[in-house]
Amino acid sequence: MAAATTPTCVFTIVSKNYLHYALNLMESVAQHLPAAQRVVVLCDSTEGLESPPAGIEFLGIEDLGIAQVDRMLFQYTILELNTAIKPFAFRKLFEREALGSVIYFDPDIQLFSSGAPLLARLQQADVVLTPHLGAPLDDDRHPSDLSILQSGTYNLGFLALRRSADARTLLDWWSEKLRRDCVVDIPRGLFTDQKWMDLVPGFFERVCIERHPGWNVAYWNLQHRAVTQDGEGFKVNGEPLFFFHFSGYSIGSRAISKHQDRFELAQCSAATQQLFAQYVERLDRFGRSRYAAMPYAFARLANGISLPDVARKVLRLELLDQVPLPDLRTPAGAEALCTALLAPVDGLQPPLSRVALQLHRDRADLQSAFPDVRGAHRQAYLSWFAERAPIEAGLPDAWVQPAPGSPAAAPRPVAPAPGRQGATLFRTAYRLAWQSRNLLRPFTTPALRHKVRSYLVGRAFPPAATAPAAAAGVATAVPAGLNLIGYVKAESGVGESARATLRALRAVDFPLAVRDFQAGNVSRMGEQVEETAPADQPFAASLFHINADQLPLARTVIGEALFQVPRRIGYWAWELENFPAEWCNAFAHVDEVWVPSTFCQQAIAQRAPVPVLVMPHAIEIPAQVRPERARFGLREGSVAFLAMADLLSSAARKNPLGALEVYVKAFEGRQDDVQLVLKVSNGERDPAAMAALRALAARAPGVQLIEGYLDRPSLNGLIESVDCFVSLHRSEGFGLVLAEAMARGKVVLATAWSGNMDFMTAENSLPVRYELVPLQQDEGPYRRGERWAEPDLDDAAAKLRQVAEDAALRQRLGAQARVDCERQLAPAVVGRRMQQRLQLLLNLGEGA
Structure with a gap:
């Protein structure tokens, strides 16, 4: 076949405790892709390993040519590191000039039929991917469509690349992303190496999205794929099974994967059960009992101290940018890292280490129970940390009770007095709840579990009566x-x-x-x-x-x-x-x-x-509003709108042109009863934006353009002279002028996204619908690819007309806006909030 003329390499990545999975995969590769080179990349040391079986090559992580590889070894968890080195392994293998294509399979995959169709795809495509799903998940089980979307459209347990300029560009881009951002951080839109691949079909032309039902069959798509068996082997929806992905399967478990609750093995087809039974037998044959017990080389530093996941996170987020460190593989590097991780975050007692603070940041229940972890709740949190962190976070004593003389060394925090607030009873209840968590999980929601944990932790470890x-x-x-x-x-x-x-x-x-x-x-x-x-x-x-x-x-x-x-x-x-x-x-x-x-x-x-x-901005609430309509050319009886922008703050973000365009859209051909004042400062900083504003303003009846600065009294007078403030911004950190207008009883019509939504509601203003869109180019400090809001101009225009035509609406929204600003943003209100925080920080009494 033509497809077989291009030399191919198949590789996987494992730490030693997963080597039996890799050996099983490679035997199936030898059977179904017999001409392919077979490589196992070891994300580990080779200590304790014999030479690989015939036909299989071991490639060490330190052979991949990764710059500052010691940082990667210790900043990532074992899962993250095994995925982070994937593009580097691709690049290393493509250095073998004879190779025309390189294929990656996760180690917990097994091939069951010929790989010729895959090789044929690689004759036409530079990249071959398989989607997690080919149809919606329409029940109430996990994973859902949303959770699949969060972890990535394409499953990176499989990826095939053909030697090409686009493949090289992909690997260069992908490897740079994975140097620091190969993490499980769903809120930030990251899931190891996988989530990045969602962008690839948009970046490159020759990308094959393979939807064959027999490829990458696993728990996430098994609802749509019927596994059967006949004399020719295993079939999926009547087609040959190419490869099955046993992702998350724990031998002896009733579930087919720990990552789902949709299927138990006993509920699956007889053919599926046979697949799993044969798989276990093969893993046993390839040395499961031996390899599963092998220690991970990068679990410990050179000084013998184990490095927990929370410490790795501190290294990645803080220390790599802030602290010069020797090679982390050396004893000197290990000692320097431990010193930095255990360094107190401030000068207060008892000392709070970077590791202890990061664990607090990682758990919402601890944040709820100990909100002021550096101040009033410091001692209580450290009592929890000393007692519970070894159990709940697997922290060794070195991270909980530092050795004498280390930067965080201090007496072990003393638990609260047993009788105070019933702490002993609550600590017993908390321990029982923790021990029962896996049994209770199917019967509770995440929100309920968080609420119960927060309550029990706070009661079991109450704060001391005095500050540190x-x-x-x-x-x-x-x-x-x-x-x-x-x-x-x-x-x-x-x-x-x-x-x-x-x-x-x-x-x-x-x-x-x-x-x-x-x-x-x-x-x-x-x-x-x-x-x-x-x-x-x-x-x-x-x-x-x-x-x-x-x-x-x-x-x-x-x-x-x-x-x-x-x-x-x-x-x-x-x-x-x-x-x-x-x-x-x-x-x-x-x-x-x-x-x-x-x-x-x-x-x-x-x-x-x-x-x-x-700490929100304090807004002056004037006792009396003093309009100066004549000064600003505003007619009595007209409904006056105001938009403002400082072009130093980015014309694209402030979007004054959008406000002008929507005014024209709303009131085209109508000028007697409506007016718009557009006040712009620093126009010389963006001549193109200023020219566009001048051109449209000159053509639009009823529009007055004010350029340059106004002093504060004049600016207040302008705001007080209009009926409605318009801001079709794409993003705001707070929205100062919006709040100032509301404090003066004015209707505010603004994009319903970003900082202004802390004080804007449908009861006190007119929020405008929007769509979040990626920036197509850099806009000042705002980088291409980030998102901001694109306001809906039709919605904005309709609301402008509503303001112009409904005096009662203007009065009602303006009055409520002033009341809400006085309640939330008045100087005395914000001042008390700041004062309380400063008193706590400085341990001052109420009389400060």
């Missing part, structure tokens, strides 16, 4: 109060953000020192804010209202004094779903981060090694 002892020294060592450093004079959103915090803390008389910072900001600096300083030395806490990317510069410009205080806080915003990885070095300069919205919190917290708390 060392925190008491914070208030007396340096003056109690806050140093606020930021763009306080900038006429921009980041400047108003800093002034909002000033308003809040002044409303509650919190001790403050204010320092203006202007480096790196090109906005006009016209706001009048008096700088102040404490009499003798900086206050005990510093709050940096400075963008994360500018914080290292700020430290150089400002000097060390304001960074050497006991508490350092960054106030940051970010307008997309994923905080930029290149800005994560800024976390090294702060102990916690404040953000203006839950949207920002979700974006930043997923990368943050420090707490991220929502």
